[in-house]
Amino acid sequence: MLKLSGFIVGTILGSFLGVCIDRMPREESVVAPGSHCQKCGAQLGVLDLIPVLGYVLTWGRCRHCGERVSIWYPVLEIGCGLLYAGALGKHGFTLSAANFLILISLAVVAAGIDLEHRVIPDRLTIPWMVVGLLMGAFFRGFQGILSRVLGLLACGGLVFLIAVLSRGGMGGGDVKFMALVGSFLGFLGGITSFVLACIIGAIVGVILIVLGIKSRKDEIPFGPFISVGTIIVCIFGDRIIPLVFPWLRL
Ligand SMILES: [Zn+2]
CATH class of the missing domain: 1.20.120 (Four Helix Bundle (Hemerythrin (Met), subunit A))
Structure with a gap:
């Protein structure tokens, strides 16, 4: 249970960390505006924002313009999920x-x-x-x-x-x-x-x-x-x- 919840929280956080990686070097805010397509600027819906699953459901493309979404986003999300699961599994809620x-x-x-x-x-x-x-x-x-x-x-x-x-x-x-x-x-x-x-x-x-x-x-x-x-x-x-x-x- 601990590992599973760690994994889920990790994937959600991984998706936020991806935004930080994109925006911090450009001195942009990491919270506003919400995530949007890099090409057409369309705001991402709730479904698109679900870590990993959002990527799979849209076949890794923007719903609006069909622009490819980098494979690094789901990789990062899964990676963070595993790291969080590992750390929580090892140290518990401490x-x-x-x-x-x-x-x-x-x-x-x-x-x-x-x-x-x-x-x-x-x-x-x-x-x-x-x-x-x-x-x-x-x-x-x-x-x-x-x-x-x-x-x-x-x-x-x-x-x-x-x-x-x-x-x-x-x-x-x-x-x-x-x-x-x-x-x-x-x-x-x-x-x-x-x-x-x-x-x-x-x-x-x-x-x-x-x-x-x-x-x-x-x-x-x-x-x-x-x-x-x-x-x-x-x-x-x-x-x-x-x-x-x-x-x-x-
Ligand atoms: Zn787009």
């Missing part, structure tokens, strides 16, 4: 789950925008860092906030250092994104997310070069790898964090 679900949602949007536009907007990271820090108070009061400040500074600082040393490998958006992750996951979770991001990024990078899809000179955005690492820690952190920090296992 405060931790809420913490993780907010971060997973932010990570999905950051990955989508970074893939498409090679930026991670400040309004996706900076205000939410404050939310992440304050949420620490619900867990361990003032100490909770402090430990998250430490996570924010450590994660942001580490990527800032790498960005300066590598001169262009990572950008300011990545620094702020990692600081955001640190503010939600604290030091251990944040650093583990970054380690995973580097490992996955290296593997994917090699594969893309071997397959000839990218050359050595092409820049591959790093944000999506931070997102993947972060999401893995949000769902499987209890098993993965001890692998990165084995000396902490008592």
Whole structure:
């Protein structure tokens, strides 16, 4: 039941996150006007707005002008459904789950925008860092906030250092994104997310070069790898964090 409701909420939220990915880089409001066809501007009806099903019922086309709707919308909706189901199945209806679900949602949007536009907007990271820090108070009061400040500074600082040393490998958006992750996951979770991001990024990078899809000179955005690492820690952190920090296992 928990997983099913997580899946349904996830698909609905995924559809909203898709709107955020489309509109945030263009500095548009994510709530008004309502969703409309990109080509003819027709307002989408209630049926069209049902995640996944709306896409299937219309055969992936606009009811009015027949324009193709990107397959990425239903993919994103199903993906978010699975992530929400996974996180809720693991953590139940708890405060931790809420913490993780907010971060997973932010990570999905950051990955989508970074893939498409090679930026991670400040309004996706900076205000939410404050939310992440304050949420620490619900867990361990003032100490909770402090430990998250430490996570924010450590994660942001580490990527800032790498960005300066590598001169262009990572950008300011990545620094702020990692600081955001640190503010939600604290030091251990944040650093583990970054380690995973580097490992996955290296593997994917090699594969893309071997397959000839990218050359050595092409820049591959790093944000999506931070997102993947972060999401893995949000769902499987209890098993993965001890692998990165084995000396902490008592
Ligand atoms: Zn249309």
